[in-house]
Structures are given as structure tokens and as C-alpha cells.
Amino acid sequence: MNARVIDLTRGEVVLDGRRILRGVDLVVEAGETVALLGPNGSGKTTLVRAIVGLHKLSGGSLFLFGVPAGRFRDWWRIGYVPQRVTAASGVPATVREVVRSGRLPRLRRFHRAGPAAEAALARALDAVGLAERARDSVADLSGGQQQRVLIARALAGEPDLLVLDEPLAGVDLDRQESFAEILGALAAAGTTILLVAHELGPLEPLVDRAVTLSAGRVAAVGLPPPASGHHAHPDHDHVHPHADRAQVPPILAPPPWAGPP
Amino acid sequence: MTILSYDFMQRALVAALLVGLAAPAVGTFLVQRRLALMGDGIGHVALTGVALGFLLGVAPLITAMFAAVAGAVAIELIRARGRTGGDVALALLFYGGIAGGVLLIGLSSGGTSGTLLSYLFGSLTSVSPGDLTVIAVLAGAVLVLLAGFGREMFAVCHDEEYARASGLPVRALTLMLAATAALTVTVAMRVVGLLLVSALMVVPVATAQQLTRSFRTTLLASLGLGVAVSVAGVLVAFQADVAPGASIVVLALGGFAVAVGMGALLRRRRSGDASGLEEDPALAAEREP
Numbered sequence: 001m002n003a004r005v006i007d008l009t010r011g012e013v014v015l016d017g018r019r020i021l022r023g024v025d026l027v028v029e030a031g032e033t034v035a036l037l038g039p040n041g042s043g044k045t046t047l048v049r050a051i052v053g054l055h056k057l058s059g060g061s062l063f064l065f066g067v068p069a070g071r072f073r074d075w076w077r078i079g080y081v082p083q084r085v086t087a088a089s090g091v092p093a094t095v096r097e098v099v100r101s102g103r104l105p106r107l108r109r110f111h112r113a114g115p116a117a118e119a120a121l122a123r124a125l126d127a128v129g130l131a132e133r134a135r136d137s138v139a140d141l142s143g144g145q146q147q148r149v150l151i152a153r154a155l156a157g158e159p160d161l162l163v164l165d166e167p168l169a170g171v172d173l174d175r176q177e178s179f180a181e182i183l184g185a186l187a188a189a190g191t192t193i194l195l196v197a198h199e200l201g202p203l204e205p206l207v208d209r210a211v212t213l214s215a216g217r218v219a220a221v222g223l224p225p226p227a228s229g230h231h232a233h234p235d236h237d238h239v240h241p242h243a244d245r246a247q248v249p250p251i252l253a254p255p256p257w258a259g260p261p
Numbered sequence: 262m263t264i265l266s267y268d269f270m271q272r273a274l275v276a277a278l279l280v281g282l283a284a285p286a287v288g289t290f291l292v293q294r295r296l297a298l299m300g301d302g303i304g305h306v307a308l309t310g311v312a313l314g315f316l317l318g319v320a321p322l323i324t325a326m327f328a329a330v331a332g333a334v335a336i337e338l339i340r341a342r343g344r345t346g347g348d349v350a351l352a353l354l355f356y357g358g359i360a361g362g363v364l365l366i367g368l369s370s371g372g373t374s375g376t377l378l379s380y381l382f383g384s385l386t387s388v389s390p391g392d393l394t395v396i397a398v399l400a401g402a403v404l405v406l407l408a409g410f411g412r413e414m415f416a417v418c419h420d421e422e423y424a425r426a427s428g429l430p431v432r433a434l435t436l437m438l439a440a441t442a443a444l445t446v447t448v449a450m451r452v453v454g455l456l457l458v459s460a461l462m463v464v465p466v467a468t469a470q471q472l473t474r475s476f477r478t479t480l481l482a483s484l485g486l487g488v489a490v491s492v493a494g495v496l497v498a499f500q501a502d503v504a505p506g507a508s509i510v511v512l513a514l515g516g517f518a519v520a521v522g523m524g525a526l527l528r529r530r531r532s533g534d535a536s537g538l539e540e541d542p543a544l545a546a547e548r549e550p
Contacts, residue, residue, distance in 0.1 A: 053428070054426055075428025076427070105427040
């Protein structure tokens with residue numbers, strides 16, 4: 001097995017005629033935890049979406065686990081947590097049902113899920129602290145809890161690489177700490193982690209390397225920058241800029257009472 | 262029961278049973294995918310297929326099936342290509358389907374717009390033994406496909422992007438869902454009619470989810486509701502001498518109204534048990550672990 005889990009060379013992505021990524025190099029080694037930082041519009045989300053196969057590269061080359069992305073078939077090895085404010089859809093679904101769909105890439109078609117799948121499901125629910133709520137409808141959960149459902153869904157497939165897009169968006173500070181613990185345990189168990197963050201907050205100690213994007217290019221690589229300025233202040237009330245983005249209907253935003261009990 | 266002594270009523274009731282199963286089964290996935298109106302679009306296009314059958318002297322059920330599948334695939338491809346202009350393109354397809362149907366039926370010698378009416382709202386006497394065979398085969402195919410690919414369908418309809426990132430064949434699965442929706446429209450055409458078929462796909466699902474928390478229960482409950490209103494609607498249509506599509510859909514909507522009331526009552530009792538007070542959503546959220 002190649003030690004390089006992600007190997008992107010001069011990656012370019014064009015969306016609706018706009019060049020979003022302009023030659024990005026990114027290497028993530030097995031077992032590393034890498035953070036993608038940068039301002040809104042710098043291409044962080046586009047980059048992870050290209051890595052998980054949601055955008056086609058218009059230039060450059062991408063290898064996943066040593067295999068050219070075009071020929072990569074072992075998608076179960078990648079657990080993807082999209083940037084979402086809701087885990088619900090048009091029909092009610094329980095936490096368990098949603099998390100179970102994350103096991104699908106591991107299952108053989110028309111075969112029932114075996115005890116290994118059930119055990120992985122239970123571990124995934126435990127890891128995010130939602131075992132108690134497995135039978136509840138995801139629509140009845142708070143925004144932060146729904147985010148944890150999506151993380152559990154990615155964990156249910158027991159991936160080697162976890163890709164998280166803004167996992168802390170809309171999650172309050174207390175929950176950020178417990179979330180950092182979850183990720184820390186996974187990293188300690190050998191899972192490779194690539195995460196997009198607006199700022200690292202409590203995740204900072206976990207991160208081996210931070211890659212900062214700016215205008216579709218890599219602007220800096222190195223140790224994660226320490227929190228500075230008003231962000232570092234303990235009373236800093238971070239208002240996430242995505243919460244008021246026009247394409248997110250207000251009804252989907254986490255409710256104002258989604259805070260800690 | 263004397264009703265059952267009529268051959269056409271026996272066929273209509275069997276057809277209603279099959280439609281009552283197939284329509285909500287597909288409908289649950291369509292609603293989950295927030296494509297509740299897809300059945301309407303397919304129904305409009307299928308009307309052109311019906312008229313084409315009269316024009317060519319072929320069984321309308323067969324030509325409608327081909328038109329419905331072609332329309333469903335077109336809708337799915339237009340939808341997948343992008344958001345901009347997609348809904349306008351769909352609207353064009355809908356109007357084209359109705360206009361094409363009325364135009365072609367006018368050109369044919371066999372049919373009149375009165376004939377079309379029985380396809381638009383269903384007709385008890387119209388299910389021939391040959392139709393019933395086609396309906397049974399198609400409904401069976403729909404149910405087998407959905408049962409076989411239920412897990413994949415759930416994943417795709419719940420979160421299409423995640424399904425694609427998981428390596429699922431999303432395009433093939435969405436086209437399969439569109440095709441099963443088209444087959445269901447064909448199946449339901451004789452009983453509920455093309456203009457009301459979508460109601461039988463959507464209303465039982467909307468009714469079930471007033472009272473359910475899981476996808477599985479919603480699906481099973483909507484199947485039960487679908488069968489109940491279809492069979493009861495056919496019986497009412499016979500007694501009252503009305504188009505079965507109308508009686509089925511009115512019954513379904515009545516069931517929906519009852520479920521909304523029951524759902525509200527249930528939620529109030531749940532929250533009442535917990536606090537004994539009128540519930541404030543903020544308090545409800547704070548009790549969560």
C-alpha cells in the first residue's frame with residue numbers, strides 16, 4: 001500500500017466557467033491529520049469535493065491510496081462528512097437509518113448486513129454520543145446533533161480516510177471540545193483525517209499540518225497558526241459566515257435554541 | 262357481495278390493490294428526494310402516449326408506458342444537468358404532453374376527448390383482462406426493483422452527493438427510480454387516471470409521516486394507506502357512479518386531514534407528559550441530552 005493517501009499535483013477545477021482551483025498541490029500521508037484553512041471562496045470546499053469525486057479535475061493529477069482517481073473504486077475507504085446544516089430529507093428517517101446508509105459502500109449488493117456491520121454501526125453511534133437517540137427522527141435533533149449524525153454516517157463504513165468539510169460550523173464551543181475528542185481518538189487509531197476549517201479552535205492540537213488556501217492556490221503550509229486577535233479571546237462569540245449564506249434557507253439553519261442544555 | 266359478481270369490478274379491485282401498493286412505494290422515494298411532483302410530469306407526458314396508441318391502433322397502455330418512461334428519463338436528465346432553466350424545461354414538457362395528447366386524439370379515428378377523460382381521471386369499466394395482466398406485471402416489476410435496491414435508493418434519495426461520494430452508481434439509480442415512477446404511472450392510469458396518479462404517490466406518504474419517525478415505518482404505513490384508499494375509492498366510485506380517481510384522492514386527502522389532527526394531538530400529549538405544561542420549543546430542546 002502506498003503511504004500517500006492523497007496525492008494531488010497541480011490540481012485545477014473549473015466550475016461554471018470560473019477557475020476555482022488554480023494548480024493545488026496536496027499530499028496527505030497515511031495517519032496524518034491535515035487541516036485546510038483559508039477565507040471563504042479560497043477553494044477549500046471545492047478541493048475536498050474534488051478529492052471525494054464530486055468535482056472533476058480539469059487539470060493536474062490525483063491519486064487516492066496510490067490509485068489514479070479515475071480508476072479508484074474502493075470508495076468505502078473514504079468517509080465524507082459534507083458541509084450541511086441538516087441531516088433530514090423529505091421523509092422522516094431515524095438516526096440509525098441515516099447512519100446505516102454510510103455502511104452501504106462496504107456491503108455486497110443484495111446481501112444483508114452482517115454482525116460486523118451492526119457492530120460498526122453501534123461503534124459509530126457511540127463515538128458521536130448518539131446511541132441513545134438512534135431511534136429518533138433526525139429532524140427532531142438540534143443542528144449540532146445532526147452534524148454528529150453525518151459524522152457517524154461517515155464512520156459507519158470504518159474508513160481509512162475521513163474527509164470533513166467545516167465540521168465545526170454551527171457547533172457550539174462545548175460540543176467542539178467533545179468533537180475534538182472524537183477526532184483525536186480516531187486519529188490515534190490510525191485514521192487519516194483531512195478537514196476543512198474556518199478556524200481550528202479546539203482541533204488545533206490534533207492537526208499535524210495546516211494548508212492555507214488563497215484564491216485557489218496554496219498560500220502557506222506548516223504548523224497550524226495559533227489563534228490570534230479577537231478570535232483568541234475566550235468570550236469571542238463566533239458568528240459563522242455560512243449561516244447567512246443566501247442558498248441556505250433560514251428554515252434549515254440550526255434553531256436558536258440548539259445550544260447546550 | 263353483489264359488487265364482486267361483476268367481472269369488471271373484480272378487475273378494478275385487483276388493479277386498485279396493485280396501484281395502492283406501487284404508487285406509495287415509488288412515492289416515498291420521490292418525496293424523500295423532494296421530487297413529489299415528478300409523477301405529475303410523467304402523467305402529462307403519458308397522455309401523449311395514450312393518444313398515440315389510439316392513432317396507431319396499438320393498445321394505449323403500451324404506448325403510454327413507452328412515453329412515460331421516455332418522459333421520466335428526460336425529466337431526470339434535465340434535472341441532473343443543472344438548476345438553471347430546469348424547471349422551465351420541465352414545464353414545457355408538461356404542457357407539451359397534454360397538448361400533444363389532445364392533438365393526437367383529435368387526429369385519430371378511434372378516440373374522442375371523452376375517451377381521454379377516462380384516462381385523465383380513471384374509469385372502473387376500462388380495465389380489460391389484458392390490461393390487468395400488464396398492470397400486474399408492471400406493478401410486480403416496480404415492487405421487486407424497489408425491494409432489491411431499497412438500501413441504495415434510500416441513500417441516493419436521502420443525500421445524493423453523499424451517495425456519489427460513496428461510489429454508488431447514482432446516475433443509474435436515479436434513472437431507475439424515474440423508470441419505476443413511469444411504470445407506476447402506467448399501472449395507475451386506468452384506475453386513478455393520469456392527472457391524479459401523483460396524488461396516490463404523494464398523499465399516503467404525506468399522511469404516514471404525520472405519525473412516523475422512521476423511513477421504514479413511513480414506507481410501510483403509506484403502502485397500507487395506499488391500498489386502503491384505492492380499494493375503498495373503487496367501491497365508492499361504483500356506488501356513487503363517479504370517476505374512481507376522484508373518490509380515491511378525496512378519501513386519501515380525508516385520511517391526511519385526520520392524520521394531521523392525530524399528529525398534533527400526539528405531539529401535544531408527548532410534550533404534555535413530559536412537562537405538564539404548554540410546550541415551548543426552547544424548553545423541549547433543552548431537555549435533550
